[in-house]
Amino acid sequence: MAARVVISPRVAAPSAVIDVMLHPTAAYARLAREPGPNTLTMLRRPAFFALLIGSCVTLSTSGRLTLRLLLSTTVLWSFAPLLQLIAAAAVIRALGRKRLSLAAGLDLYFLGIGPWSLWLLLVAGVYSFASPEQTARWFTDSGFSVVNSAIVPLAWSALVTFGFLRAALGLDLRRALAGFVLHGALLWGPVLAWFLLSGHLMPRVVGWLGR
Numbered sequence: 001m002a003a004r005v006v007i008s009p010r011v012a013a014p015s016a017v018i019d020v021m022l023h024p025t026a027a028y029a030r031l032a033r034e035p036g037p038n039t040l041t042m043l044r045r046p047a048f049f050a051l052l053i054g055s056c057v058t059l060s061t062s063g064r065l066t067l068r069l070l071l072s073t074t075v076l077w078s079f080a081p082l083l084q085l086i087a088a089a090a091v092i093r094a095l096g097r098k099r100l101s102l103a104a105g106l107d108l109y110f111l112g113i114g115p116w117s118l119w120l121l122l123v124a125g126v127y128s129f130a131s132p133e134q135t136a137r138w139f140t141d142s143g144f145s146v147v148n149s150a151i152v153p154l155a156w157s158a159l160v161t162f163g164f165l166r167a168a169l170g171l172d173l174r175r176a177l178a179g180f181v182l183h184g185a186l187l188w189g190p191v192l193a194w195f196l197l198s199g200h201l202m203p204r205v206v207g208w209l210g211r
Contacts, residue, residue, distance in 0.1 A: 021114040021156070024163025028108060032168045036104025045110035046081040052117055053077045056124035063128060084110070087186035091179045096169030108168045115156035119149070 019027035036042075054074025058065055061073075085106065092105035100108070123146055161183060165176040 017111055017114045020111045020160060020163075024112070024160045025167045028163050028167035031108055031111070032100065032104075032170075036101060037107050039103045042103040042107045045107060045113070046085050049081045049084075049110065049113050049117070050074050050078045052120060053080055056120040059124040060127035081110075083187050083190060087183045090186055091165070091183045092169065094182065095165075095171055095175055095179045099170045100168065105168065109161075109164055112157060112160040112164060115153040115160065119153040123149075 016027070016031060020031075051070075051074055054070050054077055055065060057077055058069045058073045062069060088106055088109040089102060092100065092102055092109075096105060099105075158180075162176060162180055165171050165179045165183075166173075169176075169179070171179060
């Protein structure tokens, strides 16, 4: 009799990402009961997200995808998944380590990259077929800009993260809110600090207020 191979749904099913996007609380509650990965396997989702960012940014800026550009851009933008990993690890360690191991918690957390992944793919797809003049206007147009459109994945991913805190880590409302604030501070605090220190934030704020 041939041996039956059982594959964990969390590892093999792309539908898990979709479930988390559409029904984060229910999906995370179900997935948290499944066996988690080891530390090495857990890194596959952050690595994939870094590669996805590198691919989309390369296509958006150069219109072509070469190995040299892909690798350099991926390394340059690897701070994004790294910040997510650090923020999620801190929250799991502080509030959820009795419920999940760090590797299992991080693997579940990175199932929530769907909203940002979709946005990156859409932006890269549009930029690949648009002229440089059009794409330049999309960063400054008062009616529509790529920066403004990021509010959609930002809000969507916030709902997914809160579902992770409530269902995957099993936190009550008060602790989930505390974890949400801690996660946001660790994730977006360095980004905000960079904008302030580099002088990029105030011109944008003045521009928005002047509209």
